[in-house]
Amino acid sequence: MKLSNLRLEHNVPFEYGKNQARIICDMQAGFTDKKELWFSVDEEYADLLTDDVYDAFMVALLYPAMYYHEDIEIEGNVSKRLWHNITSYVESCVLDFEPKCKKISIKPRGFSDAEKSKYLHVGTGFSGGVDSFSTVTDNFFNNEDNDYKIDILFFFHVGQYGNVNKKETWERAENRFSITKKFANEAKIPWSILMSSNLFDFYLPRWEYDVGLFCRVASILVFQKVLKRYYVSNDYSYGELRRMNFALGGECIAEYAEAWLLPLFSTSTLDILSDGIQFKRSDKIQRIKDNPFVQKYLNVCVDTSEEHTGATNCSCCRKCLETQFALDCAGVLSNFSNVFDIKKYKKNIFKYECHIVKHYGKNTFDTDNVNFARAKGKKLPSNLTANIACTVYRVAHIFKVALTNPKKVFHRLFSKGFDV
Structure with a gap:
């Protein structure tokens, strides 16, 4: 895989909204015929995009490269700390998570940190969920330290709302972002930014769940020019992560390793923190x-x-x-x-x-x-009542599906898909 020609493009027409500013790079890879990877925001936020290092693109394409066994060659610079942590630690974590992956080499042209803006922000992603509100409670409503108090909210549209190539998905994302924007205005949080990407041109559909952590981190690094600290709202507590790892086993890489992976994605000028991990x-x-x-x-x-x-x-x-x-x-x-x-x-x-x-x-x-x-x-x-009821619900669901989609029954009859 080869990444080159990192650039910032202005006033790109956008089918579902305002003209966009895009940070974009050319790419060549054996597993796809797609030639560009980009991240975009409304043109008015163009100054927030980081266009002098390939950090976001390196993280975004790490998992596909490892899955399809392609080394990455980058005709530009990346953060040395980030590159070191990925090649020394993150790749090993991915290999333990997905045996189909293979360790690869990542060869940048050189190393440098992103040039920082004069004024730096403390950010977090906000969707309006319980985890988001917990992070905002601790780091906005209950925090007056400007080094740690949130002053910018992000909404990353990178696959979690359905097929990104469908009009309905963009409509859903825009409507969800309206919650972020309204909340920011009423709570007097100065900034709320929607970012989109064609990242899923390179990801298999389930990867949004399996390795969505990489999508989120790449999105954060798109804005590292203007960030000094970023809180990622965690789903699980320390104790729950311990239990999953040592008893159940995590289903996605966030469940498996988010607690120790996120700090490895920090750069010399940006702290990425797992927040809410102290609470169930x-x-x-x-x-x-x-x-x-x-x-x-x-x-x-x-x-x-x-x-x-x-x-x-x-x-x-x-x-x-x-x-x-x-x-x-x-x-x-x-x-x-x-x-x-x-x-x-x-x-x-x-x-x-x-x-x-x-x-x-x-x-x-x-x-x-x-x-x-x-x-x-x-x-x-009781346990007996619950097991009997779940069995009844499962059988009823199978019959219901059989009436409308018989082929689906044969395909999923004994899968978890019919569990209630």
């Missing part, structure tokens, strides 16, 4: 539940169906039920009636309770919610 999800719920901004803007939905493009919670997907259940256990669910359809939650609550009881000790968030419910004195179905 139920702890975060307790900490943010009384914040009026949370009650107004909380958005946790993971429904990416073409019919669901609005910036609303569907109230019945896994993440919506998980969050509502914790709020219910905390006794504050009624305060969130503006962001959830509580009638849908109540319709699905027994099925969800059976699910988490059945998967107790097997899934981190299910285990946390069961423990939280018991601590709050909430009665849950």
